Amino acid sequence: MPVESAVTLLQVAIGGVLLGAVYALLACGLNLIFGVMRVINVAHGELMMLGSYTTFWLFFLLGINPLLSLLFSIPLMFLLGMGIQKFLVSRVVKAPELMSLLVTFGISMFILSLALYFWSADFRSVPYFTGSITLGSFAFSRPRVIAFGIAVVITLAVYIFLKKTKLGKAVRATSQSSEVAAICGVDVERIRLLTFGLGSALAAAAGSLLVVIYAVNPSTGQTFILKAFAIIVLGGMGSFLGAFIGALILGLAEAFTSFFFTAQLSEAVAYLLLILVLLFMPSGLLGERE
């Protein structure tokens, strides 16, 4: 293989990994909620989209640095997520899982349509960071590098929170068995509330970072919930680390598809991956086998 094309391929791979970290942020949030509640939050993509718009409007109207706006979008979606859990999802947590699926689907449609009504279907982006960083013969897109760095930091922080702190351990305990956790004195209702908030906050962070590297419109959430779902199925439902690896794989797969075929087709990669994994490897890479 000539050196130049090897460089190009590596370049494509780097692009994929950089984007993958943002996917990871989104997918880890979805997976956290699923782990603790056995609820697939179909509205997760819409929460991400709201994160993107928070950052966009703060930048567009007030000129606020998109990284600073993380400080707004994260708490905002944390509260919204807790609200959704407290008033809507908590009522159907114990019902058959299809009920919670329908409720979150309804919420997703509600938010999506409201966003389309107020903000139209126009694509928006925040062209704050531009240009690229060159290292030898490789060029790194600056916005992607920044988004990657922050995404990795946030994901790591949440990972450490889950592993090391008492509260994080309570979250993991509830995820393993809510009954046993309750017996051991964990306030399961409170943990669920917290988890839904935390998951939504991760979605918001993903959204805020995404709008820096990507043009976003209200329907973007729809595409991304599918990606996030494919990622957690690939990595193993409920596995935090699995979601991170799954996200990098999806990022790579998409980058190579749009390089070798068309960018349009790369939108279907998540779906293809989802189906293949469900068929041949239903417990994912790092999931617990049932």
Next chain:
Amino acid sequence: MRRVIAALAAILLLLPFFASPYITALLLLIFMYITLAESWNILSGYTGYVSFGHVAFFGIGAYTAALLITQKAFPWILASLLGGIVAVLFAGVIGFICLRLRGPYFAIALLGLNEAIKVIATAWESLTRGGYGISLPPVPDLRSIYYAMLLSATAVVLLTYRLASSKFGLRFLAIREDEIGAEGIGINTTRYKHAAFILSSFFPGVVGGVYAYYLSYIEPESVFSVSITVKMIVMSMFGGAGTVLGPVIGAASLALVSELFWAKFPYLHQVMFGALIVAVVLFIPGGVVALLQERNILPRSRRV
């Protein structure tokens, strides 16, 4: 009861001859939504396998018919029927893959399926003309469309009625209530799920074809729109999923309300539908039919 049905049939059959074109067009849309909601109900209401991508069959029917009409000069009725058949073939293959998945996996896989097909319909420009869409010859006669939609709606309601009152349909319900238990008493659940999936895909394909002909123009975003799936779910759940009459009541009432009040605000009307799904699941999970049954207005029978 029979007299009521006969009178209703007579009115609906004669209506296009004295009603205004606006009323005829409104009714044919209501029949289309009855067909769609009832089809979704056959799968999701009876077997409990919630589909978030049922509009895929509608879109496939629409594209099949549009291509046959414009490129092979097929008559529209035949093209629409073939649209239904292609939808069934497609469901046969997809069902083989997706029906192994349970609960939420199935629902999301179908949501993704529709997105993937939309991408393909947009990207495969040599066949579908991509985002430019396909223009069809204008419709000479609204009445024939009206009757086609009426016939589809009647057929799917009768089919559901037959299912609800047969042992075959009872097995669907057994799958919904307890799939492993159903397997335990010797029901071949894979076969019945497949049957439900295929039965629920035919009529959306047919009305998709008729709708394409009626609109004279289709493009991927309109016939694979997730908002159509939302309508199927809302209408079916609001009326009462897992009943024969529920989706009819739901589709007729919500299509009418949305036409009369919300049609001018397309997005807001979607907002209402989203809120309605949540409200129905939280407050009246059995839908209108269950409410009527509780008050003894409707009999408590599987045939309702």
